[in-house]
Amino acid sequence: MRLSSSMLVRQNLTRKLGRSILLVICIGIAFFVFGVLSSFRAGFEGSEARSERLVVVSKIGGNETLPLRYLETLQGTEGVASVTHITRLRAHVAGNERNIIGANAIDPESYAKVYADTYVFDPAMMRALADNRTGALVGRQLAARENWAVGDRITLTSFVHTNQKGTNDWSFEVVGILEGTEPTVDTNFLVVRYDYFNAAVVRGQDRVGLFGLKPAPGTDLDALSARIDAGFANSAAQTRTQNEVAFMSAFLQQFADVALIVNLIVSVAFATILLIVANTMIFAIRERTLEIGVLKVLGFSGGTIMRVVLTETLVLFGAGLALGFALTAAAIPVLGDALRSVVPDLYMTPRVIGTSLLLAIVFALLTGFLPALKALRLPIAAALNHR
């Protein structure tokens, strides 16, 4: 019986070899598109975003700031283990407006507490930063990208923050390289001292971009978020507290409208290609109604015939999926380099692979099952008159 399948599967796949190859290519492209997009999204959402941590931002929007004094209130809130604050410099490398750098002004001590799981805060490095008001810790990935090393002087130009010297240029000295605790952690940014920044900045003193906080173990995060936001409900600056993953996607969403459109187009393309493939396969199997009738006359059972058809669609989708994976694997390093500033760490996650596999199986079974069932249900005498 096994042999019978292989002989018939082979004949059906090679009958119109050109068509089979085109189908495999189409399926491959569909899954390539899907694989790249999903990997992109997975990378977008930030692999270092820990869902146990909370982020407090202004309720109004990501560009609004919050008063620094909230820090004390937050520290005193029940369920909060440690809090820190982060303020974006919104800067580019001096002289190159396109080379945007993720630069944050932070409070080193509390920052190291909250993000201890994510980055390695070497004591010597932290001391060097404490000793140098204009010191900067540069992430490993950013240092590699910009070819910066400890001891280098770097100048960043902020799009918004003017300092006491009357310029938007800010100079820092690299005093350490910040490593992630895992290779997947995004280190494509740098941090500088908030006390220096706050003293030097002309407008917006004692305001920060966001608070990052680490809840005490066993805290109900939703309840804590609600408690924090309720506490500031009647202040001038209301807050929105969310977990870090939700924050990352919300944050990216602000300037990711383009990504949304791309997302939409790609999804439509993926669905369209698969529908065309499904349609072609359905017709290919319908063409075979007479043959299926003949097989039944010869004494092949409905189950065997169904298995032949399903094997065939599974082989096609399997080959297409393999092609799609190969294309994705080849494209991701190239895309990863080009998109490093947006998606620090582009790779095919197991989840993307699993979803693709599942989609391929479902489509293969559906495109094979329905037309085959129809052909099998047809009375043999009618199938024999079908041409």
Added chain:
Amino acid sequence: MTGTSSAGRNTIELQGVSKAYPIGKSHVTIFDNLTMTIEDGDFLAIMGPSGSGKSTILNLIGGIDTIDAGTVSVGGTALNRMSPAALTRWRAAHVGFVFQFYNLMPMLSAAENVELPLLLTGLSRAERRKRIATILDIVGLSDRADHLPSELSGGQQQRVGIARAVASDPQILLCDEPTGDLDRKSADEILTLLQLLNSQLGKTILMVTHDESATRYAKRTLFLDKGRFVPDEVRQCA
């Protein structure tokens, strides 16, 4: 079991068979209370005008169409009481079909086409090879085993069709206009082959044909008109 079927193990009996096809809300009657017996080893030609029900008779005996009333039995087994799955297995073991348009699998070689029904038997690969060689030899296509149907003439394709029909050694061959698409010479070769299968191997053959001269190869001929067998004399008077 009826006492009349003692002549052979595979006597074909139709008793009081009625068959109608629904056409919209009404229906068209093909057979009404048709009774006939075909003995083991017979070579019966069936003639008749288009639409008289010739193909339908073959389909009923081959278990690929159903009846509304009566019994169709082969060797005492009532086909109309079998489940579809049982009927499929029975068909694989007992009948071979030969079609007007051959209905070969276009991407399989002659040998592979003949192998198809053998896949449903318990034969080993080596045994199947041997059987295929023997049968291709009988139909005179030993040197064409690896050819695709598209590389064969109509007569040769029909010989592959016959080889496929007899591959698993069924007792009954049902041939629906087997020479309908062939020139005279090829037709005669096919008919000679069928006659040989009947006389040498004892196959029971039912052959529907429009070709008067084909009936010369059969042991007897029946004329079907509007679902009834017409006696020879009546037909000649008409």
